[in-house]
Amino acid sequence: xxxxxxxxxxxxxxxxxxxxxxxxxxxxxxxxxxxxxxxxxxxxxxxxxxxxxxxxxxxxxxxxxxxxxxxxxxxxxxxxxxxxxxxxxxxxxxxxxxxxxxxxxxxxxxxxxxxxxxxxxxxxxxxxxxxxxxxxxxxxxxxxxxxxxxxxxxxxxxxxxxxxxxxxxxxxxxxxxxxxxxxxxxxxxxxxxxxxxxxxxxxxxxxxxxxxxxxxxxxxxxxxxxxxxxxxxxxxxxxxxxxxxxxxxxxxxxxxxxxxxxxxxxxxxxxxxxxxxxxxxxxxxxxxxxxxxxxxxxxxxxxxxxxxxxxxxxxxxxxxxxxxxxxxxxxxxxxxxxxxxxxxxxxxxxxxxxxxxxxxxxxxxxxx
Amino acid sequence: xxxxxxxxxxxxxxxxxxxxxxxxxxxxxxxxxxxxxxxxxxxxxxxxxxxxxxxxxxxxxxxxxxxxxxxxxxxxxxxxxxxxxxxxxxxxxxxxxxxxxxxxxxxxxxxxxxxxxxxxxxxxxxxxxxxxxxxxxxxxxxxxxxxxxxxxxxxxxxxxxxxxxxxxxxxxxxxxxxxxxxxxxxxxxxxxxxxxxxxxxxxxxxxxxxxxxxxxxxxxxxxxxxxxxxxxxxxxxxxxxxxxxxxxxxxxxxxxxxxxxxxxxxxxxxxxxxxxxxxxxxxxxxxxxxxxxxxxxxxxxxxxxxxxxxxxxxxxxxxxxxxxxxxxxxxxxxxxxxxxxxxxxxxxxxxxxxxxxxxxxxxxxxxxxxxxxxxxxx
Numbered sequence: 001x002x003x004x005x006x007x008x009x010x011x012x013x014x015x016x017x018x019x020x021x022x023x024x025x026x027x028x029x030x031x032x033x034x035x036x037x038x039x040x041x042x043x044x045x046x047x048x049x050x051x052x053x054x055x056x057x058x059x060x061x062x063x064x065x066x067x068x069x070x071x072x073x074x075x076x077x078x079x080x081x082x083x084x085x086x087x088x089x090x091x092x093x094x095x096x097x098x099x100x101x102x103x104x105x106x107x108x109x110x111x112x113x114x115x116x117x118x119x120x121x122x123x124x125x126x127x128x129x130x131x132x133x134x135x136x137x138x139x140x141x142x143x144x145x146x147x148x149x150x151x152x153x154x155x156x157x158x159x160x161x162x163x164x165x166x167x168x169x170x171x172x173x174x175x176x177x178x179x180x181x182x183x184x185x186x187x188x189x190x191x192x193x194x195x196x197x198x199x200x201x202x203x204x205x206x207x208x209x210x211x212x213x214x215x216x217x218x219x220x221x222x223x224x225x226x227x228x229x230x231x232x233x234x235x236x237x238x239x240x241x242x243x244x245x246x247x248x249x250x251x252x253x254x255x256x257x258x259x260x261x262x263x264x265x266x267x268x269x270x271x272x273x274x275x276x277x278x279x280x281x282x283x284x285x286x287x288x289x290x291x292x293x294x295x296x297x298x299x300x301x302x303x304x305x306x307x308x309x310x311x312x313x314x315x316x317x318x319x320x321x322x323x324x325x326x327x328x329x330x331x332x333x334x335x336x337x338x339x340x341x342x343x344x345x346x347x348x349x350x351x352x353x354x355x356x357x358x359x360x361x362x363x364x365x366x367x368x
Numbered sequence: 369x370x371x372x373x374x375x376x377x378x379x380x381x382x383x384x385x386x387x388x389x390x391x392x393x394x395x396x397x398x399x400x401x402x403x404x405x406x407x408x409x410x411x412x413x414x415x416x417x418x419x420x421x422x423x424x425x426x427x428x429x430x431x432x433x434x435x436x437x438x439x440x441x442x443x444x445x446x447x448x449x450x451x452x453x454x455x456x457x458x459x460x461x462x463x464x465x466x467x468x469x470x471x472x473x474x475x476x477x478x479x480x481x482x483x484x485x486x487x488x489x490x491x492x493x494x495x496x497x498x499x500x501x502x503x504x505x506x507x508x509x510x511x512x513x514x515x516x517x518x519x520x521x522x523x524x525x526x527x528x529x530x531x532x533x534x535x536x537x538x539x540x541x542x543x544x545x546x547x548x549x550x551x552x553x554x555x556x557x558x559x560x561x562x563x564x565x566x567x568x569x570x571x572x573x574x575x576x577x578x579x580x581x582x583x584x585x586x587x588x589x590x591x592x593x594x595x596x597x598x599x600x601x602x603x604x605x606x607x608x609x610x611x612x613x614x615x616x617x618x619x620x621x622x623x624x625x626x627x628x629x630x631x632x633x634x635x636x637x638x639x640x641x642x643x644x645x646x647x648x649x650x651x652x653x654x655x656x657x658x659x660x661x662x663x664x665x666x667x668x669x670x671x672x673x674x675x676x677x678x679x680x681x682x683x684x685x686x687x688x689x690x691x692x693x694x695x696x697x698x699x700x701x702x703x704x705x706x707x708x709x710x711x712x713x714x715x716x717x718x719x720x721x722x723x724x725x726x727x728x729x730x731x732x733x734x735x736x737x738x739x740x741x742x743x744x745x746x
Contacts, residue, residue: 018415019394026391026559026731030642032567044564047386047414049639051567104573191394196412198405199419206472258417280396355394356732 001363002105004128006098006112006119007035007050009058009090011042011195015273016172017113017133018046019191023355024111029363034101036094045195053097053118061089075292075316077142083292084143088150091117095154102126109362111170114139117147120164121154129167129366136173136182137272137297168362172276174348177300186361189352192257192277194239202250203259205234211264212329213283215239215256215274224267225249227322231329233265257281262346263339265332267325270294275301282346284338286310286328289318305341308332369742372475372494374466374487375403376503377426377458379410379563383654384503384540385481386414387559391731392738400473402466404458413563421465429454429461444673445510451674452514459485459515460522470494477742482507485515485531489522492532497745499738500534504653505541505678506550536741538734540657542724545681556734557725560638560658570631571639577629578645578709580604581664583614583637583655598623600669603701604648605630609709612640638662645715646708648701651675656682663722665689665714667704669696686717 005021007014014035025031025048033043034051036058043050062070070086073079095118102110102122110126112119114134123130148155148163155161171178171185212228213236214220220237226246228235237251238259245251256274260266262282268274269290275297278285285307287298295314301307308328311320332338371392375382382403393399393416401411404422411418430438441447463486470478470490477496480487481503491498516523516531523529539546539553582600597615605611605627613623613632620632637655641647641662649655651670656678659666666688670679682688689708691700708714 022390022415023394023732026387026394028557028559028726028730030638032572032639040566044566045413045415047390047416047561047564049564049567049636051569100569104569189396191396193393193415196415196417198408198412199400199417204400204419204469204473255417350396354396354732356391356730 001109002030002032002107003109003111003363004102004105004107005031005033005048006110006116006122007033007039007043008113008115009036009039009087011039012271012273013113013115014039014042015193016135016190016276017111018048018193019355020111020133020170020188020358021048022046024359024362027356027359027363029359032101032105032107034094034098036090042195046193051101053094053101056093058086058090061086061093065089079292080140080142081146084146085150087115087143088117088147091121091147092151092154094118095121098122099125102128111362115143115147117144117151117163120166121151121158121160124160124164125158130164131362132166132169132185134169134171134173134182134185135272135276136171136178136185137275138270138293139179140293140296141181143293167366170358170362172352174279174345174352176304176348177275177279177297177345179297186358187352188358189349189354190276190280191355192255192280194255194257194277196255196258197253199254199258200252203254208261209234210333211236211259211261212333213238213256213260213264213266215266215268220245221322222246223322224325227326228329230326231333233329233333262343265329265338267329270298272297279306279342279345280349282339282342284308284332284342286325286332287313288320288325289313289316292316304345305337306345308338369476369739370398370400370473371738372470372473372478372490373399373401373416374462374478374480374484374490375401375407375411376481376484377404377407379407380652380654381481381483381503382407382410383561384558384657385479385501386416386561387731388479388501388538388556388734389416390414391735395732395735400469400475402462402469404462410563414561419469421469422461424458424461426458429457447673448508448510449514452511453518455483455511456485456515456518459489459519462486463489463522466490467493477738479738483511483515485512485519488532488534489519489526489528492528493526497535497741498532499536499538499741501538501556502540502553504657505545505681506547507674508677511674535745536737538737541678542660542721542728544724545678545685545721547677547681554734554737555728557728557730558657558661559731560641560654560661562637562654562658564636565634567636567639571635572643574643575610577608577610579612579643580607580609580705580709581612581614581635581640581644581647583635583647583649583652594619594622599696599698600648600701601626601630601632603696603698604705606698607702607705609705612644614640646705648705651679653678656688660687660718660721661725663715663719665708665718667691667701667708669693669701682721685721686713687721688718689714
């Protein structure tokens with residue numbers, strides 16, 4: 001069978017999909033992963049064949065169809081609508097490439113990440129069953145509704161009045177963390193995956209001093225690292241190029257999923273793939289205010305006891321005092337309740353079917 | 369559990385063990401593949417975690433310490449002994465770093481490809497089961513024996529009186545092509561893997577002319593085995609076919625200029641093979657297996673002696689035609705291509721073997737055997 005996966009718009013949006021795509025391939029099926037050119041290195045680095053459907057990038061669609069630059073409003077409903085429309089224009093841009101690929105390669109299934117709205121359209125056009133792949137974290141329904149509205153002209157061209165419903169849905173969110181309004185889906189165990197690189201020896205030290213890992217994907221603040229040094233832990237910065245860090249702090253392009261171990265504490269901004277990787281490794285989390293839309297699952301995670309939120313979580317990207325982060329890390333390291341909650345969520349994840357278990361369900365015959 | 373894969377020193381033999389490693393990773397196990405530094409990118413670009421254990425390269429085993437080339441014997445038995453000793457030497461170079469890593473990471477099981485002789489030693493050192501996985505359809509056994517002899521001093525140092533035997537052998541050769549005396553094995557379906565690059569639409573679509581792929585495996589460089597490839601291109605390109613040449617960029621450049629019906633460059637076998645009517649190659653292990661997976665007829669010219677055994681078996685089966693290296697004149701190769709393209713039984717037999725392979729246990733089922741082994745040995 002031929003299975004076409006449709007990637008997300010960033011590396012972080014692609015990572016959770018990789019284990020399933022690999023598992024389908026290892027099941028003996030032919031797999032292609034379609035995506036915008038800028039995420040194809042992520043696809044190739046996962047050992048998967050990537051096909052470009054457009055060379056433009058997400059930021060190109062902060063311009064509306066009339067060529068006017070779109071200012072994103074303050075967080076709230078208007079913001080969600082505007083972001084959804086960006087995704088819609090992004091999907092419209094990749095649609096022709098995806099339609100051509102479906103026509104030429106003739107896949108038997110199309111599996112797309114939930115935010116890749118071109119996937120159900122191209123699947124419908126090719127008469128191919130569509131599988132929706134969701135993290136069900138930070139995928140607000142308004143994004144989807146606004147994206148589909150933006151895609152109105154494309155739906156019209158294809159003779160559609162609404163987004164075609166998926167044949168199957170898959171979700172990697174553990175049940176207790178899943179958005180309460182998420183659509184029913186087949187559960188899939190999250191397997192931590194990020195682009196890999198050669199590991200420095202310090203990653204596997206042979207002893208178990210706890211780690212506080214800062215996974216920020218941006219400029220990591222030197223003052224924060226300086227402050228964390230007072231903790232009884234090894235301080236590690238993951239997910240960034242090696243740069244200047246205070247003495248004794250480890251840094252490198254080391255995948256978080258490889259460097260983090262049960263009982264460690266991860267400081268990050270709540271991106272869904274990072275949240276899931278922490279849970280799969282039974283690590284506790286200290287959550288800084290992140291992008292709009294991340295506060296919802298961050299709040300649920302805190303209520304489940306596996307994370308501590310710092311700063312004003314209602315204000316996306318709000319600055320946080322170093323002392324507050326350090327104090328939160330100290331508290332999480334010292335209080336076994338966080339680790340216990342993280343272990344409970346990991347146990348929940350371990351109950352979910354593995355990628356290889358899902359392959360027969362996604363490739364079985366379609367009963368009309 | 370923690371699964372330590374030990375990689376060989378060239379990408380061809382690493383490709384074979386990637387499916388089992390990915391399957392282990394996707395089953396939620398911690399997986400690290402240890403390898404010499406120069407092949408680490410091959411591993412990480414398969415989405416796997418890699419740890420470098422030596423800065424020396426497999427090809428350096430062909431040199432003396434002073435950089436002089438060791439003479440390669442022409443006598444077949446001597447050549448196998450020579451090859452085996454090279455593999456043994458290479459294992460020795462990996463061991464220092466590998467033992468140290470195993471001490472720190474404490475694996476629950478070690479998986480090594482055939483010809484990776486550091487794997488059984490590190491497994492025994494760590495006191496965990498050793499799983500051996502075939503990397504192609506079998507090599508002459510003298511190579512293994514000579515590698516063990518070369519590793520004598522290491523066995524002594526580690527206090528072993530023989531090469532530790534495998535606790536589980538995972539074979540990727542379909543049963544109807546295994547040697548009559550092949551050892552018992554967990555059979556695993558071979559899933560083709562090769563390093564990925566950008567996929568273009570011409571790769572997965574084809575025109576009306578028969579499509580022929582010429583591949584010389586992934587080890588070709590302009591200095592090494594190059595005449596084999598350029599010779600094949602000239603010979604097959606003269607036919608009325610669409611010819612694709614799988615070669616690294618620098619090699620493809622050296623082949624230019626090319627006629628209109630010929631394309632050369634990096635090619636993902638798993639993307640292109642399903643569109644091919646014939647593959648011509650020097651019978652590299654993973655190339656042959658990959659085309660079997662896709663049911664493509666093959667013309668095999670086994671320039672390397674160890675490929676002779678499985679080339680004969682596949683030829684006897686009817687899914688391939690063999691041309692002895694000494695008969696590789698332009699006329700002979702073109703004639704053999706014409707014959708395979710014009711004889712439907714090759715396609716039928718190639719499809720038969722592909723069908724047999726499709727019914728074999730996949731990597732995740734072979735992994736279940738590894739999990740059982742670890743479970744029972746605890």
